Amino acid sequence: SSTKGPGGEHMFQLSTMRFATVSEFRGRVMVGIREYYDAGGELKPGKKGISLTLEQWTSLKEQMDEIDEAVKELS
Template sequence: MPKSKEFVSSSEDSGSESEEPKQKKKKVEAKTEKKQDKADKKGGGDKAKTTKTNSNGEKMFQIARMRFATVSEFRGKAMVSIREYYEADGDLRPGKKGISLTMDQWNSLKDQIEDIDEAVKQL
Protein backbone atom coordinates (compact mmCIF):
# COMPACT_ATOMS: atom_id res chain seq x y z
CA MET A 1 0.00 0.00 0.00
CA PRO A 2 1.53 3.39 -0.99
CA LYS A 3 2.34 5.88 1.76
CA SER A 4 1.57 8.85 -0.44
CA LYS A 5 -0.88 11.48 0.77
CA GLU A 6 -2.41 11.80 -2.68
CA PHE A 7 -6.12 11.21 -2.98
CA VAL A 8 -6.97 8.39 -5.29
CA SER A 9 -10.49 8.49 -6.71
CA SER A 10 -12.46 5.26 -6.95
CA SER A 11 -14.31 6.51 -10.00
CA GLU A 12 -12.67 7.76 -13.15
CA ASP A 13 -15.29 10.43 -13.90
CA SER A 14 -14.45 12.64 -10.93
CA GLY A 15 -15.09 15.87 -12.78
CA SER A 16 -12.88 18.91 -13.24
CA GLU A 17 -11.75 19.31 -9.62
CA SER A 18 -8.06 19.03 -8.95
CA GLU A 19 -6.96 15.91 -7.11
CA GLU A 20 -3.85 17.60 -5.69
CA PRO A 21 -3.90 18.35 -1.95
CA LYS A 22 -4.21 22.01 -1.07
CA GLN A 23 -1.11 23.68 0.29
CA LYS A 24 -1.34 25.22 3.72
CA LYS A 25 -1.10 28.99 3.94
CA LYS A 26 1.98 30.26 5.70
CA LYS A 27 1.45 32.30 8.81
CA VAL A 28 3.53 35.42 8.30
CA GLU A 29 2.68 36.81 11.74
CA ALA A 30 3.82 33.67 13.54
CA LYS A 31 7.18 33.76 11.75
CA THR A 32 7.63 37.42 12.62
CA GLU A 33 6.93 36.69 16.30
CA LYS A 34 9.35 33.75 16.27
CA LYS A 35 12.08 35.94 14.78
CA GLN A 36 11.41 38.59 17.45
CA ASP A 37 11.53 35.95 20.21
CA LYS A 38 14.86 34.65 18.86
CA ALA A 39 16.24 38.18 18.75
CA ASP A 40 15.03 38.75 22.32
CA LYS A 41 16.72 35.56 23.51
CA LYS A 42 19.98 36.52 21.81
CA GLY A 43 19.85 40.01 23.22
CA GLY A 44 19.39 41.46 19.76
CA GLY A 45 16.46 43.33 18.41
CA ASP A 46 16.01 47.05 18.84
CA LYS A 47 19.12 48.51 20.45
CA ALA A 48 17.46 51.84 21.22
CA LYS A 49 17.00 52.41 24.94
CA THR A 50 13.34 52.60 25.84
CA THR A 51 12.28 54.10 29.16
CA LYS A 52 8.68 54.31 30.30
CA THR A 53 6.95 55.34 33.50
CA ASN A 54 4.18 53.11 34.84
CA SER A 55 1.01 54.19 36.66
CA ASN A 56 2.86 54.14 40.02
CA GLY A 57 5.50 56.57 38.75
CA GLU A 58 8.19 53.87 38.62
CA LYS A 59 10.70 54.01 35.79
CA MET A 60 10.62 51.03 33.44
CA PHE A 61 13.60 50.16 31.25
CA GLN A 62 12.75 47.87 28.33
CA ILE A 63 14.97 44.81 28.00
CA ALA A 64 12.93 42.84 25.45
CA ARG A 65 9.50 43.07 23.88
CA MET A 66 7.54 42.43 27.09
CA ARG A 67 10.36 42.40 29.68
CA PHE A 68 11.31 45.40 31.73
CA ALA A 69 13.65 46.33 34.55
CA THR A 70 11.95 48.65 37.03
CA VAL A 71 13.20 50.72 39.93
CA SER A 72 10.71 50.94 42.77
CA GLU A 73 10.36 51.29 46.51
CA PHE A 74 8.97 48.50 48.71
CA ARG A 75 8.58 48.99 52.47
CA GLY A 76 10.99 51.90 52.37
CA LYS A 77 13.71 50.01 50.45
CA ALA A 78 14.79 50.58 46.86
CA MET A 79 14.32 47.52 44.63
CA VAL A 80 15.35 46.63 41.09
CA SER A 81 12.94 44.22 39.43
CA ILE A 82 13.33 42.33 36.19
CA ARG A 83 9.95 41.04 35.13
CA GLU A 84 7.77 39.92 32.24
CA TYR A 85 4.70 42.06 31.63
CA TYR A 86 1.40 41.46 29.90
CA GLU A 87 -1.14 43.84 28.43
CA ALA A 88 -4.63 44.09 29.94
CA ASP A 89 -7.16 46.85 29.26
CA GLY A 90 -4.50 48.80 27.35
CA ASP A 91 -2.14 48.86 30.35
CA LEU A 92 1.08 46.94 30.99
CA ARG A 93 0.81 44.83 34.12
CA PRO A 94 3.54 42.79 35.83
CA GLY A 95 3.36 39.04 35.41
CA LYS A 96 4.40 36.26 37.75
CA LYS A 97 7.73 35.61 36.04
CA GLY A 98 10.43 37.83 37.40
CA ILE A 99 12.70 38.71 40.30
CA SER A 100 13.09 41.68 42.62
CA LEU A 101 16.55 42.48 43.92
CA THR A 102 17.50 44.56 46.93
CA MET A 103 20.26 47.12 46.42
CA ASP A 104 22.82 44.72 47.96
CA GLN A 105 21.77 41.97 45.53
CA TRP A 106 21.74 44.40 42.60
CA ASN A 107 25.26 45.64 43.43
CA SER A 108 26.47 42.05 43.79
CA LEU A 109 25.08 41.21 40.35
CA LYS A 110 26.70 44.29 38.81
CA ASP A 111 30.06 43.32 40.34
CA GLN A 112 29.84 39.89 38.68
CA ILE A 113 28.75 41.02 35.20
CA GLU A 114 32.23 40.66 33.65
CA ASP A 115 32.61 37.13 35.06
CA ILE A 116 29.15 36.20 33.75
CA ASP A 117 29.98 37.61 30.31
CA GLU A 118 33.20 35.59 30.25
CA ALA A 119 31.31 32.40 31.18
CA VAL A 120 28.80 33.02 28.40
CA LYS A 121 31.60 33.46 25.85
CA GLN A 122 33.03 30.07 26.84
CA LEU A 123 29.79 28.26 25.97
Protein backbone atom coordinates (compact mmCIF):
# COMPACT_ATOMS: atom_id res chain seq x y z
CA SER A 1 0.00 0.00 0.00
CA SER A 2 1.14 3.55 -0.57
CA THR A 3 1.70 6.44 1.75
CA LYS A 4 1.93 10.15 0.93
CA GLY A 5 5.43 11.58 0.92
CA PRO A 6 6.50 15.03 2.08
CA GLY A 7 6.01 16.42 -1.45
CA GLY A 8 2.60 14.81 -1.94
CA GLU A 9 3.98 11.91 -3.97
CA HIS A 10 2.72 8.35 -3.54
CA MET A 11 5.41 6.23 -1.87
CA PHE A 12 5.66 2.43 -1.94
CA GLN A 13 8.27 0.95 0.42
CA LEU A 14 10.58 -1.59 -1.24
CA SER A 15 13.03 -2.00 1.65
CA THR A 16 14.03 -0.09 4.77
CA MET A 17 15.07 3.14 3.03
CA ARG A 18 14.25 2.45 -0.64
CA PHE A 19 10.93 3.49 -2.17
CA ALA A 20 9.10 3.47 -5.49
CA THR A 21 7.31 6.78 -5.98
CA VAL A 22 4.69 8.22 -8.30
CA SER A 23 4.88 11.99 -8.54
CA GLU A 24 4.35 14.93 -10.83
CA PHE A 25 7.27 17.01 -12.11
CA ARG A 26 6.75 19.97 -14.45
CA GLY A 27 3.30 18.68 -15.37
CA ARG A 28 4.50 15.14 -16.14
CA VAL A 29 3.80 12.00 -14.13
CA MET A 30 7.04 10.26 -13.13
CA VAL A 31 7.71 6.85 -11.59
CA GLY A 32 10.84 6.74 -9.48
CA ILE A 33 12.90 4.31 -7.46
CA ARG A 34 15.09 6.08 -4.95
CA GLU A 35 16.99 5.69 -1.70
CA TYR A 36 15.90 8.00 1.11
CA TYR A 37 17.68 9.15 4.26
CA ASP A 38 16.48 10.25 7.67
CA ALA A 39 16.93 14.00 8.20
CA GLY A 40 15.90 14.53 11.81
CA GLY A 41 12.88 12.25 11.65
CA GLU A 42 11.84 13.31 8.13
CA LEU A 43 12.48 11.18 5.04
CA LYS A 44 14.42 13.02 2.33
CA PRO A 45 15.25 11.70 -1.17
CA GLY A 46 18.90 10.83 -1.70
CA LYS A 47 21.02 11.16 -4.84
CA LYS A 48 20.81 7.46 -5.70
CA GLY A 49 17.79 6.74 -7.83
CA ILE A 50 16.11 6.90 -11.19
CA SER A 51 12.96 8.56 -12.52
CA LEU A 52 11.02 7.15 -15.47
CA THR A 53 8.56 8.94 -17.72
CA LEU A 54 5.22 7.22 -18.30
CA GLU A 55 6.51 6.05 -21.69
CA GLN A 56 9.58 4.47 -20.08
CA TRP A 57 7.46 2.96 -17.28
CA THR A 58 5.11 1.42 -19.86
CA SER A 59 8.07 0.00 -21.79
CA LEU A 60 9.49 -1.53 -18.60
CA LYS A 61 6.14 -3.12 -17.72
CA GLU A 62 5.79 -4.55 -21.25
CA GLN A 63 9.16 -6.27 -20.87
CA MET A 64 8.57 -7.56 -17.33
CA ASP A 65 8.04 -11.21 -18.35
CA GLU A 66 11.36 -11.22 -20.21
CA ILE A 67 13.10 -9.48 -17.31
CA ASP A 68 11.66 -12.07 -14.89
CA GLU A 69 12.97 -14.87 -17.12
CA ALA A 70 16.45 -13.31 -17.19
CA VAL A 71 16.40 -13.02 -13.38
CA LYS A 72 15.39 -16.70 -13.08
CA GLU A 73 18.24 -17.70 -15.43
CA LEU A 74 20.79 -15.93 -13.28
CA SER A 75 19.37 -16.90 -9.89
